[in-house]
């Protein structure tokens with residue numbers, strides 16, 4: 001298969017220029033002006049459009065047993081929705097519960113994705129506890145290319161990790177040169193505050209945010225950073241939501257802690273008033289860390305532009321309206337999470353670039369290139385260069401539309417962004433040289449996605 005993409009404005013994290021891109025097989029083989037059309041090539045006219053490297057979402061939940069139920073997407077539905085939104089690779093949280101065998105979980109998660117995901121994909125390996133087999137399993141998985149771990153400093157009694165296991169995990173991560181991603185909230189404070197609010201009869205979704213306030217996330221962030229400092233490991237805070245937690249992370253970086261910062265698209269465009277809507281309307285917007293006061297938006301956007309926030313992911317985690325009703329009368333039972341995999345790129349482009357002051361380069365960097373660098377995918381992914389995988393997003397900035405569950409491809413019956421306007425969308429998306437999306441429709445090969453085996457950043461001590 002040969003593709004020639006003509007006259008697009010190529011935008012990478014560093015460069016912006018108009019040229020043609022030749023794709024042969026799965027790879028970009030030439031970039032230049034007025035390239036000859038090879039016999040039999042499909043020609044795509046990208047005049048008036050941007051050509052971005054395929055976007056990478058480093059924080060999604062597809063298969064997720066959580067809070068007594070399961071997230072709604074399958075790898076087929078989630079990956080096709082991702083592609084329609086311009087995401088060509090995702091990294092899923094492989095999240096066994098504390099008592100589950102890690103290798104059983106590995107076989108379960110990979111078995112579900114294989115032959116079903118249309119995107120390329122990889123996994124962060126969840127570490128919830130430390131037993132006799134943990135270290136051996138982790139060494140084996142890292143040797144097999146899964147070069148990042150995931151820990152939860154929250155969700156006591158489910159995924160939450162104790163400090164002793166956290167220390168051992170980080171010590172091993174340092175030795176192996178892998179990145180440890182972390183959900184940072186003080187689990188004990190969350191439990192105590194939840195119990196206090198419920199005892200006061202405060203049961204609705206509007207109490208979710210007060211049960212895990214900004215300080216609780218800042219405390220979790222500082223705690224994780226201290227453990228990184230003591231072990232020398234490389235860390236990555238996931239879904240950072242507010243200025244206090246940001247300051248805790250930046251303080252740690254200033255004293256030399258090796259820490260990356262991720263935020264997720266809901267925290268840039270939604271605020272806690274969405275979760276304060278009565279009943280299930282509020283429950284639709286319950287996630288952790290919670291949606292915050294709108295005053296945090298300016299700080300997050302500014303930190304993103306400065307590159308202090310490294311990446312923008314989704315924390316895609318869809319539960320439908322019936323599942324959200326599980327928390328009627330008790331906000332602690334509302335399954336946490338919202339869908340966003342299809343909307344991240346369009347929302348970041350619209351409210352960052354088109355209507356905000358985010359530069360196109362930082363947009364590409366935060367949603368693709370830097371993610372690829374942090375997680376050992378670069379330059380195969382996250383770049384437009386000869387030799388890189390031909391994962392390309394031909395983006396139409398003239399498109400105007402509105403997000404709605406009715407037109408969304410995620411396997412869910414509501415959208416947390418219902419009615420949000422978008423100022424652009426992918427018109428063509430390719431994955432390793434094959435066209436997967438045209439004008440909002442999946443036209444690719446279901447199940448063609450490959451498991452991406454990654455490389456550690458550096459050899460350990």
Ligand code: URP
Pocket residue numbers: 061183286287288289315317336337338
């Ligand atoms: O509310 C959220 N974030 N749900 C998914 C689980 C997690 O914490 O990432």
Ligand code: ZN
Pocket residue numbers: 183238239288289
């Ligand atoms: Zn989390």
Ligand code: ZN
Pocket residue numbers: 059060061093315317
């Ligand atoms: Zn998550």
